[in-house]
Amino acid sequence: MEKKAAPIDRNDCVICIRGLEKSFGELDVLKGVDLDLYQGENLVVLGRSGTGKSVLIKIISGLLKPDKGAVNVLGQQVDKLSSKDLQQLRLKIGFSFQNSALYDSMTVKENLEFPLVRNSKHLSRKEKDHAIEEVLDGVGLLQAINQMPSELSGGQRKRIGIARTLIMRPQIMLYDEPTAGLDPITSIDINNLINEVQEKYSTSSIIITHDLTCAKSTGDRIMMLLDGRFERQGTFEEVFQTDDERVRTFYNYNFTT
Numbered sequence: 001m002e003k004k005a006a007p008i009d010r011n012d013c014v015i016c017i018r019g020l021e022k023s024f025g026e027l028d029v030l031k032g033v034d035l036d037l038y039q040g041e042n043l044v045v046l047g048r049s050g051t052g053k054s055v056l057i058k059i060i061s062g063l064l065k066p067d068k069g070a071v072n073v074l075g076q077q078v079d080k081l082s083s084k085d086l087q088q089l090r091l092k093i094g095f096s097f098q099n100s101a102l103y104d105s106m107t108v109k110e111n112l113e114f115p116l117v118r119n120s121k122h123l124s125r126k127e128k129d130h131a132i133e134e135v136l137d138g139v140g141l142l143q144a145i146n147q148m149p150s151e152l153s154g155g156q157r158k159r160i161g162i163a164r165t166l167i168m169r170p171q172i173m174l175y176d177e178p179t180a181g182l183d184p185i186t187s188i189d190i191n192n193l194i195n196e197v198q199e200k201y202s203t204s205s206i207i208i209t210h211d212l213t214c215a216k217s218t219g220d221r222i223m224m225l226l227d228g229r230f231e232r233q234g235t236f237e238e239v240f241q242t243d244d245e246r247v248r249t250f251y252n253y254n255f256t257t
């Protein structure tokens with residue numbers, strides 16, 4: 001499916017990062033990262049394994065502290081927040097992890113109810129059921145409501161994982177390798193779902209991947225981490241219009257393996 005132009009508000013920066021540095025001992029992972037995520041935008045972060053993509057996500061979500069630099073999420077300086085305020089902020093961020101992180105002993109319905117029971121105690125039974133059905137319908141899996149995760153395919157589990165995140169109506173979605181471990185056809189389904197989520201819920205998203213098909217079909221803008229910095233950014237075509245050997249190798253590797 002061709003990526004439709006999304007309504008992006010470039011005056012509204014939901015994540016703003018300036019001069020971010022992070023090292024582990026002798027290992028300098030992020031060496032001065034600047035990033036703006038605009039309201040309504042799908043931003044893809046590309047990079048080889050070990051370039052620091054997950055470290056970046058962990059710093060954005062307050063799980064790791066930066067060594068240097070400013071990380072502002074929805075108007076708040078993440079590393080300066082109390083744990084209570086950080087918890088409140090995290091409710092506005094949806095995390096879609098590689099392994100979908102579903103509870104195997106719970107049905108799909110119970111999995112989706114879990115975040116509501118923890119964070120939306122005021123909702124009635126009827127309101128909870130409505131929210132669950134609405135979000136399952138949104139990811140095209142209403143029929144799976146009473147199934148166990150073990151009865152679902154990898155792609156379906158990924159969808160349920162995304163539904164469980166969406167049920168809290170996050171303003172920001174962070175997708176960590178959304179197509180990892182999925183076959184090419186199922187990957188296309190997930191890419192389409194990421195675009196549908198953007199359209200339907202007006203989310204702003206960071207999509208971390210090294211899958212170039214995913215990058216091309218979901219990204220309004222692509223940023224590529226190279227040696228600890230975003231050295232290339234723009235549309236998919238702009239990022240790869242270069243003689244930089246590191247970028248060429250990354251591109252060729254993706255389409256030949």
Ligand SMILES: Nc1ncnc2c1ncn2[C@@H]1O[C@H](COP(=O)(O)OP(=O)(O)OP(=O)(O)O)[C@@H](O)[C@H]1O
Binds near residue numbers: 029047052054
């Ligand atoms: N808590 C930590 N302590 C020490 N080193 C860490 C820690 N977290 C990450 N690293 C190191 O930082 C580097 C970047 O890791 P990161 O997980 O961000 O890579 P990545 O780009 O997400 O890779 P992949 O695509 O394989 O998931 C790696 O060398 C990793 O070993």
